[in-house]
Amino acid sequence: MEDVIIVDQLSKSYGSTQAVNSISFSVRKGEIFGIIGPNGAGKTTTIEMLEGIRKPDGGAISVLGLTPHKQLRELNKRIGVQFQATAIQKKMKVKEALDLFSSFYKTNQKDHLIALLGLHEKLNANFEDLSGGWKQRLTLALATLHKPEILFLDEPSMGLDPHARREMWKLIHVLKEEGCTIVLTTHYMEEAEKLCDRVAMIYGGRLKALDTPENLLNEIPVHYLSFESKELEYDFLISLPSVVNVDVENHTFKLLSDDQQETAYYIFKYCHENNILLRNFRFEKGSLDDLFVHFLEKEQTA
């Protein structure tokens, strides 16, 4: 696979704060690449350096073979950007915005996008009268009018309700199928799991992990058993075969085990024989959220 973005030892600081600290990664053509991390982790700074609107302090970036902050005009013809929390003029109609932004480029796929995003019914609405979901659709359309080779999305589903968020994910998938490489930032782990082919996890300005969501989850023990019980004791549970770790809070147990089935068997057997009530027993599949917490805890203990 061809790399369309190559980032090497990228750094940026604001005053004494090191926002991005020696990050390296590359993005392959045609993939959805996620940059995830909590608020203030350095995601936006990173993506803005890729877009060329922020100048790095150190390291090298190549986007489509260009150096973003030096060749911004050339780059802007080939990339599309949906910024976090931006607006267009309040009194601008949807069709006027589409028309205006189309005139920036030599070619455009305006009609295709109107159909794809279902913007027909809103063409005459003023921007200020649109709901959050429609605003995001419109700004997504504005960012993709010229069929960009790379599309940058900064927190694309922030502030959207669950339904609108799913719709947004579908649209992003369609854009990918149409051949666009997509780089997005998010702090919703679910979004990263559902959307991204690969994710870079950033925390405190450093790259903590980089892989497919599945591999990240498999690599680290984040699958566990969870249940509620008033009678079971920590000492008993930790002594069971294969159990690695037991967390208990308010009679709710989280049990990390190398062999979940075996551990479950012993728990059920013991409870059955001693007539103990178990509630809400679940085999939990860890999410990227858990992975995140895992990383943070490791950080604190280190």
Next chain:
Amino acid sequence: MTVMMKLASLETKMFFRDRISVFWTFLFPVLMIWLFGSMFGDSDLNGLSFAEMFVPSWIGVNIVTTSFFTLGTVLTGYRETGVLRRYQSTPVQSWMILAAHTFQGAVIFAISALLLMIFGMMMYDLTLPAYIGSTLIALVVSMLAFFPFALFLTSLAKNTQSAAAISSLCLNVMLFLSGAAFPLQFMPDIIQTVAKALPLYYVVELLRGTWNTAPITEYGLEVGVLLGIAVLSTVLASRFFRWSDQ
């Protein structure tokens, strides 16, 4: 060029969708002339009638309000709400935005100037400018000086509120101290000196003069000062143009 014209015509269209700003921009100056007219309507000021004295100077004031409120404050709002940022990753360049807003400002100003003149002609027997070509050139020079001047000053503001504060301050100081609202000869010497440091003073002198007394060639100093401001503030406005407030 088409991008610039498209931006300019859209911005003009959107201006007219905002009824409140339309009211303030077009009706307010007319109301002020009417108010002043009801007070000084019959007076003779240095051989000029009320309308000959005040209609040109209020047209001058209109350049100030247009440049600070219609252009400067609006652009600061665009910066604050991320409108400008959205252009940043497109092929649009900063000069296109400045030019588009300058064009929009010129259209809006032309309408309000025309309204004031017609009102003056209907109510106070104002005549067309004596040197109409000179007056038109004077208006263009004044806009060239004031539009980038206001765009630069308001771009220093962090948000719309402080841009509005800067704008109100500039407007009020110039309105009262540059001879636009009150004739300078009634003012103490010190204020007459201060007036000469304010750009609006030169606009008012130029407009009043070409309207009533002499062609623009007689006003070399005023034209020179205004062109100087135009060049300097155009350089500053484009040099310090910011896409976002971060």
